[in-house]
Amino acid sequence: MNAKLADRIATAIIVAVSGFIVLLLAGLLGYIMVRGLGHFSYDFLTSPPETIRAGGGIGPQLFNSIFLLVLTMLITIPLGLGAGIYMSEYARPGKFTDFIRLLVEVLSSFPSIVVGLFGLLVLVNAFDLGFSLLAGALALTVFNLPLMVRITEQGLKSVPREQKEAGLALGLSKWKTIRSIMLPVAIPVILTGTILAAGRVFGEAAALLFTAGMSSPRLDFTDWNPLSPFSPLNPMRPAETLAVHIWKVNAEGLAPDAAEIAAGASAVLVLTVLLFNLAARWLGRFMYRKFTATK
Amino acid sequence: MQQYGLSAKDLSVYYGPKQAVKNVSLDFANKQVTALIGPSGCGKSTFLRSLNRMNDLIDGAKVTGEIWIGEENINHPKTDVVSLRQRIGMVWQRPNPFHKSIYENIAFGPRYHGVKNKKQLDEIVEQSLRKAALWEETKDRLHKSGLSLSGGQQQRLCIARSIAVKPSIILMDEPASALDPVSTAKIEELITELKQEYCIIIVTHNMHQAARISEKTAFFLMGDLIEYDETDKMFTDPEKKETSDYISGRFG
Numbered sequence A: 001m002n003a004k005l006a007d008r009i010a011t012a013i014i015v016a017v018s019g020f021i022v023l024l025l026a027g028l029l030g031y032i033m034v035r036g037l038g039h040f041s042y043d044f045l046t047s048p049p050e051t052i053r054a055g056g057g058i059g060p061q062l063f064n065s066i067f068l069l070v071l072t073m074l075i076t077i078p079l080g081l082g083a084g085i086y087m088s089e090y091a092r093p094g095k096f097t098d099f100i101r102l103l104v105e106v107l108s109s110f111p112s113i114v115v116g117l118f119g120l121l122v123l124v125n126a127f128d129l130g131f132s133l134l135a136g137a138l139a140l141t142v143f144n145l146p147l148m149v150r151i152t153e154q155g156l157k158s159v160p161r162e163q164k165e166a167g168l169a170l171g172l173s174k175w176k177t178i179r180s181i182m183l184p185v186a187i188p189v190i191l192t193g194t195i196l197a198a199g200r201v202f203g204e205a206a207a208l209l210f211t212a213g214m215s216s217p218r219l220d221f222t223d224w225n226p227l228s229p230f231s232p233l234n235p236m237r238p239a240e241t242l243a244v245h246i247w248k249v250n251a252e253g254l255a256p257d258a259a260e261i262a263a264g265a266s267a268v269l270v271l272t273v274l275l276f277n278l279a280a281r282w283l284g285r286f287m288y289r290k291f292t293a294t295k
Numbered sequence B: 001m002q003q004y005g006l007s008a009k010d011l012s013v014y015y016g017p018k019q020a021v022k023n024v025s026l027d028f029a030n031k032q033v034t035a036l037i038g039p040s041g042c043g044k045s046t047f048l049r050s051l052n053r054m055n056d057l058i059d060g061a062k063v064t065g066e067i068w069i070g071e072e073n074i075n076h077p078k079t080d081v082v083s084l085r086q087r088i089g090m091v092w093q094r095p096n097p098f099h100k101s102i103y104e105n106i107a108f109g110p111r112y113h114g115v116k117n118k119k120q121l122d123e124i125v126e127q128s129l130r131k132a133a134l135w136e137e138t139k140d141r142l143h144k145s146g147l148s149l150s151g152g153q154q155q156r157l158c159i160a161r162s163i164a165v166k167p168s169i170i171l172m173d174e175p176a177s178a179l180d181p182v183s184t185a186k187i188e189e190l191i192t193e194l195k196q197e198y199c200i201i202i203v204t205h206n207m208h209q210a211a212r213i214s215e216k217t218a219f220f221l222m223g224d225l226i227e228y229d230e231t232d233k234m235f236t237d238p239e240k241k242e243t244s245d246y247i248s249g250r251f252g
Helices: A003-037 A042-046 A059-090 A095-108 A112-126 A133-157 A161-169 A174-203 A242-252 A258-292 B044-051 B081-087 B102-112 B118-131 B151-164 B181-194 B207-213 B231-236 B241-247
Strands: B004-015 B018-029 B033-037 B061-069 B088-091 B169-173 B199-203 B216-221 B224-230
Touching (some): A042 A059, A059 A095, A059 A242, A059 A258, A095 A133, A133 A174, A161 A174, A161 B088, A174 A242, A174 A258, B004 B044, B004 B199, B018 B033, B018 B199, B018 B216, B018 B224, B044 B061, B044 B169, B044 B199, B044 B216, B081 B088, B102 B151, B118 B151, B181 B207, B224 B231, B224 B241, B231 B241
Parallel strands (some): B033 B199, B169 B199
Antiparallel strands (some): B004 B061
16 A cells, blocks of 8 residues: 555545534534524523423523532632642642642542532531532532643643743743733633633533532522522522533423423523633633733 | 953852753953853853853752852842842843733833833833834834734844843843844844943854854853853964864864
8 A cells, every 4th residue: 555545545534533523513413402492482591490380491590500600610710720820830840749730630530420429418518508509619619620720730831931031031020920921821721721611510410419409499580689598699599500400300300391491401501601612712812812912 | 340240150050960061150241242152052051041040940950159240149049039130131042022012022021120100111112122123113013912023023022121121231042043144133233232231141053143243252062161262362263172173163
């Protein structure tokens, strides 16, 4: 077999494999959308679910998913950035950092149901948080934090060494150099990682069953006092997310339109993730441009 | 001591057990260009990087000996490295402008060091760019990214950036080796211009460049300083055999 032929065969295989993956994804997405979109309505997106009758919506669940994402990211981003900056710029490479890195890897590949049980035993019971958004957010932080740490570390490591040296050589302090010279350059990498981490929050169900709970109180969307038990903003209330709701409706839904609700909710979930990705990317580009004056 | 911009006494640099620079003593005069030449791995860049304590950043690197600026030994654990580096500018082999606008690249340092007045900053930016012979080319696009400039312009921007914080000494690590001949000529012209105000220490692989722009030349080999003299003498009548071998191109 000559080199030219081998090259052609390799190209054909690679194209075929990529094509297959694209088709698979398109098929999956198309299936979810076609099944789900028929069920879309303003009512479906805003009204609370019904237990027995048909016509329930997913309003609170959609809100819970987004609110849980915000809460989780509020905890994850500062901690992850801090730890990532420490690992990349302050810690002396050695056994200790290798050990931390190992822990981080192990943590991020924990089975989510185990994290859920941990959340139930420690957060919900021992710390007495109850089934709550806060317990859910903390459980999700267990997965997201390692990802965030690693991404921040990689982002900073990917900044050319000369950039850092140029900052220091101008007489900038180490922190100023990291904050104003290196982080802006690392933003695209860090942001991509943050989006990945956030995507997991939307999709996660197992870790939330025992932490954020499988029910949502009747939310009063006119009450924005975070301390009131029916306020959507109360972080101490139980909160069923969209992914958990899909699981519950499929597993034990009694409403006659359970299958349609699951399909509709899946489509909403996929669309939300998509919209979130696009928005985050746009924000990242905007920030990068603002900091770096490119175009 | 005052006539020297900077003096190294018995300076040695170790990377772990390996001694990369061996007991080098060198005096660098003010308002002069001193070239450090030698084959790759001879320790000239390492030596240069220890002068503004850049080697502190490298794990396992240790610098012994003294570096005097005026009456102060700056290779001392108590030296305030941050304020020291403000007095010593640095230019790298590859242009490394910040990922910021041209204006910000220059204003960033002075602003950090306390110049808050917008007018004053504008002035510093203009002066620095003029000194770096870049003003005419950039005055209409100051708020475009520094990365939008050509390689040679980027390098001049880096020089402007370093002089904006008013150093007295500028270290240059092969500043023109990544540039085309036209840009190189511009950088060399700029260096000759700048030496009226600064003590310039330049590492170069290009011996013609050393001959063209420097008053004094130091030749390094395997971490040792072999010879240090007036550039003219070094290139016409060197004392040591190694120097003449290297300069005439017999090795390196």
